Amino acid sequence: MKSAQQSVFKALADPTRRSILKVLQKGSLTAGDIALKFPMTRASLSHHFNVLKVADLVRTERRGQHIVYSLNTTVFQEMTQMLMELFASDAEDNERSKPQ
């Protein structure tokens, strides 16, 4: 089971994804427009978009042929709260029996 918290931290762990978020701060963009700004294939970027979507850090909207990516506007609040809660329970994943 993957907590929302975990998916957000994972998403933020990659510099390309943080950079995508930064770009989107200036305004929503289509996948293609974002792609112009990054030195990798659209397929690779699509993977990153998906990670950001799973973490609910971005939202999408189809506009004709294009898909427009936007920052989830609650992202900062969420992240701030997440920091406050950084140290709240999030390690249920570790509930295994002790080895050795």
Add this chain to the structure above:
Amino acid sequence: MKSAQQSVFKALADPTRRSILKVLQKGSLTAGDIALKFPMTRASLSHHFNVLKVADLVRTERRGQHIVYSLNTTVFQEMTQMLMELFASDAEDNERSKPQ
């Protein structure tokens, strides 16, 4: 080249490490005391400690046989600032030439 920002986000991406930080919030502990709280070997934990140290999220002090781990007290300020700067330049790593 790995920015300080990158090392912090990477460090926070693992739930065990976030949990270690949470534990240390309540007060400094020796590596052994921390180990009592986690279902993995001390070797594995030592690896996590090292990631946290590289990110400067924890500090260490030897006390006799023991090594005491403490939260770097500036951690919250740093993380808050990091959030503010989340969208400032951090993708120098991506400066490659465009494929295809």
Add this chain to the structure above:
DNA sequence: TATATATTTAGACAAATATCTAAATAAATG
């Protein structure tokens, strides 16, 4: 100094991740 305790380091390995190319899907337009 020998032994016990605490912690880290080294090396191996499986799982996860980031990237690629090629193919598939979706919408617009001639």
Add this chain to the structure above:
DNA sequence: CATTTATTTAGATATTTGTCTAAATATATA
């Protein structure tokens, strides 16, 4: 309806990561 453009999906691969066991290092103490 065929073609073009936009984006995603599928599958492959190299790298990174989290974990383990075993060995090494450091300190304390009999």
